[in-house]
Amino acid sequence: MSAGEEAASAQTQKTEEQPQEKQAAEDKKDETAAAPEQKPSEEAAAAPESTEQAAPQPPEVTYKSLVLNAHGGYDKVKLQNKKGTPKPKAGEVLIRVKACGLNFADLMARQGVYDRLPSLPVSLGMECSGIVEELGEGVTDRQVGDKVMVLNRFGLWQELVTVQVSHTFIMPDGMSFEEAAALLVNYITAYMILFDFGNLRPKQSVLIHMAAGGVGTAAIQLCKTVEDVTIFGTASSIKHEALKEHGVTHPIDYRTSDYVDELRKISPKGVDIVMDSLGGSDTCKAYNLLKPMGKLVLYGAANLLTGQKKNLVALAKSWWNQFNINAMQLIPSNKAVCGFHLGHLDNEKELLIDVVVKLLDLYKQGKIKPKIDSIYPFEQVGDAMRQMQEKKNVGKVILVPEVPKEEAKKEEN
Numbered sequence: 001m002s003a004g005e006e007a008a009s010a011q012t013q014k015t016e017e018q019p020q021e022k023q024a025a026e027d028k029k030d031e032t033a034a035a036p037e038q039k040p041s042e043e044a045a046a047a048p049e050s051t052e053q054a055a056p057q058p059p060e061v062t063y064k065s066l067v068l069n070a071h072g073g074y075d076k077v078k079l080q081n082k083k084g085t086p087k088p089k090a091g092e093v094l095i096r097v098k099a100c101g102l103n104f105a106d107l108m109a110r111q112g113v114y115d116r117l118p119s120l121p122v123s124l125g126m127e128c129s130g131i132v133e134e135l136g137e138g139v140t141d142r143q144v145g146d147k148v149m150v151l152n153r154f155g156l157w158q159e160l161v162t163v164q165v166s167h168t169f170i171m172p173d174g175m176s177f178e179e180a181a182a183l184l185v186n187y188i189t190a191y192m193i194l195f196d197f198g199n200l201r202p203k204q205s206v207l208i209h210m211a212a213g214g215v216g217t218a219a220i221q222l223c224k225t226v227e228d229v230t231i232f233g234t235a236s237s238i239k240h241e242a243l244k245e246h247g248v249t250h251p252i253d254y255r256t257s258d259y260v261d262e263l264r265k266i267s268p269k270g271v272d273i274v275m276d277s278l279g280g281s282d283t284c285k286a287y288n289l290l291k292p293m294g295k296l297v298l299y300g301a302a303n304l305l306t307g308q309k310k311n312l313v314a315l316a317k318s319w320w321n322q323f324n325i326n327a328m329q330l331i332p333s334n335k336a337v338c339g340f341h342l343g344h345l346d347n348e349k350e351l352l353i354d355v356v357v358k359l360l361d362l363y364k365q366g367k368i369k370p371k372i373d374s375i376y377p378f379e380q381v382g383d384a385m386r387q388m389q390e391k392k393n394v395g396k397v398i399l400v401p402e403v404p405k406e407e408a409k410k411e412e413n
């Protein structure tokens, strides 16, 4: 199925029943109504007044959760208070979340054009960092107090989460919770595209779309680990200084110029790798920009998003302009066309662990370091999504359940 068709059918498509979906269904049972709208129940209101002094009740334990209730604009992700404390099952750990990553896929999920979510309502969030608070039965390779980063298909934008221990990775010394929440999705994606599919080697050239964003910054840093790589990066012009500082050789403003013309002026033969996060007509341009033996890796469909809500014209346009090629045309082309979707690799634990080990090694050597654009408390999730969707971010947008005390003090003053 093409990216356009996939997106168009995403709302009605029922994915196969996964353990994570069962968990989501169970979670829904525990949900309370959105905190500000909570009203006393009718029974409580009608109860006769007791003459005896009631024994003081312990305060009800709740935890914050960002829940997508319906598809649409920024207001569709609501902060709710869920009751109780989740209990880790066998093979799971309970984590107190300190920071969460916002991904482009979360914007698509909000609009109803992302295929890896169970039915609504659902807590969003595919990456976070935090501290292990409890171990489920049989968990021996984590300890209470471990600082971890977590990858999951959804459900991590919460103060407390239970996840399979295999979805957690120990944070290295010196890494902040914000950095840890910014690492997994962006760097695994960029690494697998550039090195597993792309086979990037010295003196080659790469075109990175959305170069100043989360995956873009990760890709730039990873390109810099290989000698003499020429990086073409598209982004809004206001970000070009930052791109140059990060190591982009040729920043291109795709909003005011034709990036294909600009690139060909510098490199008439094109590039060795195109990281295509746009889809639609840009995939065809990417293919035509490849040098002999070049590789196109399609991994996103950002062209589908044109505003806060799902845009059917953009969906139709992307689908209509979809790049098509048949196997026999590929032989004489001497080019490779690949597709990458991390959300469909969630059961490939060994593959993912292998990449994370390499990434943490690069982090420890100081060769990669997540760039944080901004940090928003859960309460301002709409502003966080706006920051990304209005094309303002340079690096990663982070959400935090609690504003760090120092920050809160600064705001008060």
Ligand SMILES: NC(=O)c1ccc[n+]([C@@H]2O[C@H](COP(=O)([O-])OP(=O)(O)OC[C@H]3O[C@@H](n4cnc5c(N)ncnc54)[C@H](OP(=O)(O)O)[C@@H]3O)[C@@H](O)[C@H]2O)c1
Residues within 6 Å of the ligand: 102, 103, 104, 105, 185, 186, 189, 209, 210, 211, 212, 213, 214, 215, 216, 234, 235, 236, 239, 277, 278, 299, 300, 301, 302, 303, 304, 305, 306, 340, 341, 342, 343, 388, 389, 390, 391, 392, 393, 394, 395
């Ligand atoms: N397949 C996978 O497994 C996978 C995993 C992670 C991410 N991705 C894809 O990688 C891409 C980047 O993701 P990310 O999470 O790192 O996001 P991001 O790059 O931080 O996204 C925000 C930036 O994208 C640019 N942009 C281009 N077209 C846009 C549009 N139509 N709407 C809003 N912004 C647009 C804007 O910057 P400029 O205008 O300055 O360029 C904006 O600041 C996305 O397409 C995402 O779906 C795929």
